[in-house]
Amino acid sequence: MTQPQPSAPTQQPTSGVRTIEDSVRTDFHGAMTYGRYLDLDRLLNAQHPVSVPEHHDEMLFIIQHQTSELWLKLMLHELREARARLAADDLGMALKCLARVKAIQKQLTDQWTVLATLTPREYAQFRGDLGNASGFQSYQYRAVEFILGNKHRGMLKVFSSEPEAQALLEGLLEEPTVYDEFLRAVARAGYGVPEDILTRDVSEPWTFHDDLLPVFRRIYEEEGTPWGLYESCEALVDVEDNFQFWRFRHLRTVQRTIGFKRGTGGSSGVDFLKRALDLTFFPELYAVRTEIGA
Ligand code: HEM
Ligand SMILES: N[C@@H](CC(=O)c1ccccc1NC=O)C(=O)O
Numbered sequence: 001m002t003q004p005q006p007s008a009p010t011q012q013p014t015s016g017v018r019t020i021e022d023s024v025r026t027d028f029h030g031a032m033t034y035g036r037y038l039d040l041d042r043l044l045n046a047q048h049p050v051s052v053p054e055h056h057d058e059m060l061f062i063i064q065h066q067t068s069e070l071w072l073k074l075m076l077h078e079l080r081e082a083r084a085r086l087a088a089d090d091l092g093m094a095l096k097c098l099a100r101v102k103a104i105q106k107q108l109t110d111q112w113t114v115l116a117t118l119t120p121r122e123y124a125q126f127r128g129d130l131g132n133a134s135g136f137q138s139y140q141y142r143a144v145e146f147i148l149g150n151k152h153r154g155m156l157k158v159f160s161s162e163p164e165a166q167a168l169l170e171g172l173l174e175e176p177t178v179y180d181e182f183l184r185a186v187a188r189a190g191y192g193v194p195e196d197i198l199t200r201d202v203s204e205p206w207t208f209h210d211d212l213l214p215v216f217r218r219i220y221e222e223e224g225t226p227w228g229l230y231e232s233c234e235a236l237v238d239v240e241d242n243f244q245f246w247r248f249r250h251l252r253t254v255q256r257t258i259g260f261k262r263g264t265g266g267s268s269g270v271d272f273l274k275r276a277l278d279l280t281f282f283p284e285l286y287a288v289r290t291e292i293g294a
Helices: 058-087 091-110 120-130 139-148 153-159 163-174 178-188 210-221 227-258 270-276 283-291
Strands: none
Touching: 058 091, 058 120, 058 139, 058 178, 091 227, 120 227, 139 153, 139 163, 139 178, 139 227, 153 163, 178 210, 178 227, 210 227, 210 283, 227 270, 227 283
């Protein structure tokens, strides 16, 4: 039998000009447009370099941060939804949200390659103009950390001059984390999650619970584990791995750009960021791997 052949191009392109088809709308007075829908006037007028005279590379620095903040906004939005879906025992939709979170994290991590084109000297030429501003004051980053379990009441004081940001963080501090809601769903699915875990003070940072290991062993080792439970465990591990990849790229970018200088936010710099690599959201999901046998 003859296979169908791919059809040949009907016409060889002969010019670099594409005619605008007659049906394409060109008059947008009083109509919805691309720019209005996306509020581009505000978005594209929100880059305000502070160096005088303006340093060419400050635009890169600003846009790198602004795009990161936009992705963080979407990430928080999706994490809230994932948490709500877990609370409703809708693991399928929770997984869908977490898949998007993972794709955003990849974007955020890969984005470091753009900032890595900023040389140490270029950055030093406008770093002084940043005053004590620092990513440490990113409330959206802190919100993501909170909802994933790295709660830290002490961080709220950083936002005393930004009441809305502080209120958002205070709210998240008092709410359950994604992991809290996942473990409640696991308990409802019939696994023996210890009561003290289900009723913990959710405003506290997560602490390691040995007695969760048998629960996760069952999920990972038993035949017939509901697929959504297993998949959710793996999705959480992916999210934590991705989070650590972002932290690591940040650390390495900082190191190649400012070496071991102190941070503008007042911390020791690279050393302080290194210690963030010891933070973990879902320690039991990693610990159970030590116990899993053939
Ligand atoms: C040349 C570029 C950068 C340098 C030199 C740098 C440096 C630092 C330093 C030294 C800190 C520690 C706090 C301090 O004392 O300031 C820090 C924290 C932080 N930076 Fe950056 N940073 C850079 C780019 C970015 C970008 C693009 C983001 C994206 C939003 C970001 C987000 C953060 C966050 C969220 C923290 C807090 C981390 C934590 O609490 O563990 N940074 N940065
Ligand atoms: N902490 C950085 C400054 C910095 O990166 C920064 C400054 C203003 C706005 C965002 C920043 N990004 C991340 O910390 C530094 O020590 O150079």
